[in-house]
Amino acid sequence: MLGSCELCKREGVRLTEHHLIPREEGGAHLDTAMLCQPCHKQIHNLYTNQELAIRLDTIERLQDDEKIKKFLKWIKKQPATRAVKMKKSNERKGKKR
Ligand SMILES: [Zn+2]
Ligand SMILES: [Zn+2]
Numbered sequence: 542m543l544g545s546c547e548l549c550k551r552e553g554v555r556l557t558e559h560h561l562i563p564r565e566e567g568g569a570h571l572d573t574a575m576l577c578q579p580c581h582k583q584i585h586n587l588y589t590n591q592e593l594a595i596r597l598d599t600i601e602r603l604q605d606d607e608k609i610k611k612f613l614k615w616i617k618k619q620p621a622t623r624a625v626k627m628k629k630s631n632e633r634k635g636k637k638r
Contacts (some may be wrong), residue, residue, distance in 0.1 A: 544575060546575070546576050547575055547600050547615050548574070549580050549617055551591070551616070553621045554577035554578075554621045557581045558574075558597050559573060559574045559581050559584065561598045561600075562594045565590050565592065567594075568598075574600050577616075577621075578606035579619070580612075581636060583609065583616075584597075584603065588608075
């Protein structure tokens with residue numbers, strides 16, 4: 542599904558569904574946001590499920606967090622049509638998202 546990412550606001554990106562309160566923290570049936578893959582990955586790289594559930598449970602709060610702000614500044618300059626190269630550091634741990 543293509544659309545605009547709620548976090549970085551780029552348009553024409555492939556979207557994935559993010560549970561604002563992670564399923565592991567009881568958010569399975571609560572609000573979700575549609576995010577592009579780089580944003581979604583970055584959120585889960587930067588924050589634990591507990592942090593997301595407790596203090597980053599809205600898009601506004603996420604956008605206001607210092608850690609993600611730097612990333613957003615960068616990602617906004619990346620073209621939506623090309624896959625963005627991401628650091629693979631957390632990939633191999635087999636973390637469930
Ligand atoms: Zn995005
Ligand atoms: Zn997510």
